[in-house]
Amino acid sequence: MTAPIHIVWFKRDLRIADHGALAGAAERAATDGGVVLPLYVVEPGLWAGPDMAARHWGFVADSLAALRADLAALGQPLVVRVGEIIAVLDDLCAGGRVAGLYAHQETGNGWTFARDRRVRAWAKARGLRFDEPRQSGVIRSLAHRDGWAARWDRFMAQAPWPTPGALQPVDRLDPGTIPTADALGLRADPCPQRQPGGARAGLDLLDSFLDRRGRSYRWAMSSPVTAFDACSRLSPHLAWGTLSVRQVAQRTWAAQRTWKAETGAAAQAWRQSLRSFSARLHWHCHFAQKLEDAPRLEVDNLHRGYDGLRPDTADPERLAAWAEGRTGLPFVDACMRALRDTGYLNFRMRAMVQAVATYHLWLPWRDSGLVLARRFTDYDPGIHWPQAQMQAGTTGINTVRIYNPVKQGYDQDADGRFIRRWVPELAAVPDAFVHEPWRWDGAATLLGRGYPAPVVDHQQAARAARERVHAVRRSAAFRDEADRIQTRHGSRRSGLRQRGGSNGPRAPATAPEQGQFDFDAR
Numbered sequence: 069m070t071a072p073i074h075i076v077w078f079k080r081d082l083r084i085a086d087h088g089a090l091a092g093a094a095e096r097a098a099t100d101g102g103v104v105l106p107l108y109v110v111e112p113g114l115w116a117g118p119d120m121a122a123r124h125w126g127f128v129a130d131s132l133a134a135l136r137a138d139l140a141a142l143g144q145p146l147v148v149r150v151g152e153i154i155a156v157l158d159d160l161c162a163g164g165r166v167a168g169l170y171a172h173q174e175t176g177n178g179w180t181f182a183r184d185r186r187v188r189a190w191a192k193a194r195g196l197r198f199d200e201p202r203q204s205g206v207i208r209s210l211a212h213r214d215g216w217a218a219r220w221d222r223f224m225a226q227a228p229w230p231t232p233g234a235l236q237p238v239d240r241l242d243p244g245t246i247p248t249a250d251a252l253g254l255r256a257d258p259c260p261q262r263q264p265g266g267a268r269a270g271l272d273l274l275d276s277f278l279d280r281r282g283r284s285y286r287w288a289m290s291s292p293v294t295a296f297d298a299c300s301r302l303s304p305h306l307a308w309g310t311l312s313v314r315q316v317a318q319r320t321w322a323a324q325r326t327w328k329a330e331t332g333a334a335a336q337a338w339r340q341s342l343r344s345f346s347a348r349l350h351w352h353c354h355f356a357q358k359l360e361d362a363p364r365l366e367v368d369n370l371h372r373g374y375d376g377l378r379p380d381t382a383d384p385e386r387l388a389a390w391a392e393g394r395t396g397l398p399f400v401d402a403c404m405r406a407l408r409d410t411g412y413l414n415f416r417m418r419a420m421v422q423a424v425a426t427y428h429l430w431l432p433w434r435d436s437g438l439v440l441a442r443r444f445t446d447y448d449p450g451i452h453w454p455q456a457q458m459q460a461g462t463t464g465i466n467t468v469r470i471y472n473p474v475k476q477g478y479d480q481d482a483d484g485r486f487i488r489r490w491v492p493e494l495a496a497v498p499d500a501f502v503h504e505p506w507r508w509d510g511a512a513t514l515l516g517r518g519y520p521a522p523v524v525d526h527q528q529a530a531r532a533a534r535e536r537v538h539a540v541r542r543s544a545a546f547r548d549e550a551d552r553i554q555t556r557h558g559s560r561r562s563g564l565r566q567r568g569g570s571n572g573p574r575a576p577a578t579a580p581e582q583g584q585f586d587f588d589a590r
């Protein structure tokens with residue numbers, strides 16, 4: 069058999085529904101009598117990166133097994149190879165039958181950006197067709213942000229890509245095994261409550277969110293007591309592509325249409341919650357667009373006025389205390405321990421722990437960002453690095469927001485039940501002092517013995533950080549660069565002043581630069 073082979077290279081798009089690369093390859097195969105070869109390459113170079121961890125691999129391995137089964141049901145199971153991508157492609161091309169390569173555009177870390185450039189050059193040198201459709205609202209080689217939101221709306225409203233009805237099997241091809249984290253050499257990373265991968269698990273979450281859990285979303289999203297259930301928990305599925313943003317957006321819009329026609333308190337709650345949720349799907353791509361446009365922000369301050377402000381290397385003891393939930397600030401420690409064991413934190417708590425690391429503990433955002441990247445099952449460089457910088461105040465275009473970790477505890481965990489669950493060392497501390505055990509009469513019996521004394525006086529540390537940051541922001545040169553950044557990366561809905569312009573329009577609650585806190589703060 070000499071049918072041409074069309075390779076679909078799966079990356080962060082581990083599904084068969086709404087899959088532009090798979091649909092494109094299948095359409096091509098239907099016209100030239102070819103076959104589709106679905107391929108996932110486990111790249112040791114990627115997995116050795118400082119931002120990757122075994123919990124990511126666990127989610128990906130679950131998703132690969134599910135994808136393999138879904139593709140097998142169509143006629144050709146997923147082929148898995150371990151190795152460097154060009155070597156794997158060269159090997160598959162050796163028979164001379166490969167006619168095309170299809171893969172989604174990816175807004176990844178520096179390693180994948182460079183890897184994708186190499187693959188493009190390789191395909192060009194061989195004269196091989198290489199199609200790279202997009203799978204989200206992120207636009208490659210974007211000249212400016214004007215009209216971006218309308219383009220997002222249009223893309224999400226388009227019909228999803230059709231799933232092929234059947235795939236012809238590729239002859240004499242070993243599907244390969246999905247390696248274990250150990251075989252990949254990944255460090256042990258116990259995460260007993262990690263979310264399972266696979267498209268089915270993602271669809272079940274989407275169903276339960278839109279049928280039941282999402283009703284209180286708008287009011288319950290900020291507290292870690294309620295957010296683990298009331299938030300959608302779809303992030304790892306969107307990050308690794310077991311669901312597409314479009315699938316989720318269209319299901320959400322359908323639910324919104326249903327509730328629009330209803331009256332009563334429940335319908336009102338659903339409408340408000342789904343509006344908030346819908347806005348966040350937009351932010352998913354809004355933040356990723358920033359990294360797409362400026363890949364350097366994975367490692368460099370977006371606003372260079374902050375260069376040299378924080379130390380280049382983190383104080384190892386402070387970083388370890390924060391990462392392991394031993395800062396002596398109970399609410400911060402509870403969040404970091406919950407994250408270690410579940411792979412998840414809600415947005416407000418992510419923002420708080422990154423703010424505490426970078427302001428109170430004065431750690432470089434890249435170092436704390438790497439710890440969080442490894443701990444979030446949903447690690448998605450496109451969202452992660454712009455957010456890591458935003459919460460550290462180094463974008464230059466966002467309000468400096470130094471969370472008070474004790475006040476956050478009182479606000480979001482009033483009776484201390486989240487703290488008590490994750491910090492059992494505080495069992496003997498009366499309720500009134502569980503947020504601030506250092507104020508308890510019995511503190512001497514606990515601090516420095518069963519539980520650490522606070523690594524910093526959080527109020528003093530916040531004051532010192534604020535002064536240092538504001539000193540940078542006062543200069544005229546700072547404003548000029550901030551205006552340039554706002555023009556290039558800022559939301560056109562944010563209401564922030566455009567360079568050379570007067571005050572922009574008022575920010576609606578859904579503007580990503582500020583809106584994410586507006587109703588979170590209630």
Ligand SMILES: Cc1cc2nc3c(=O)[nH]c(=O)nc-3n(C[C@H](O)[C@H](O)[C@H](O)COP(=O)(O)OP(=O)(O)OC[C@H]3O[C@@H](n4cnc5c(N)ncnc54)[C@H](O)[C@@H]3O)c2cc1C
Pocket residue numbers: 289299300301302303304306307345348349351352353355413414415416418419422440444446447448449451452453455456459584
């Ligand atoms: C320092 C920091 C790092 C972050 N790193 C990541 C990351 O690596 N991967 C990731 O998916 N999210 C990241 N976020 C954004 C956000 O916290 C998570 O998307 C959200 O908490 C995931 O939970 P969920 O799916 O239940 O969200 P829901 O509240 O149910 O929201 C639905 C989806 O909308 C998107 N979304 C929600 N909030 C935001 C936001 N503020 N910015 C951008 N997109 C958003 C996500 O895709 C999310 O899955 C980060 C936030 C901060 C402050």
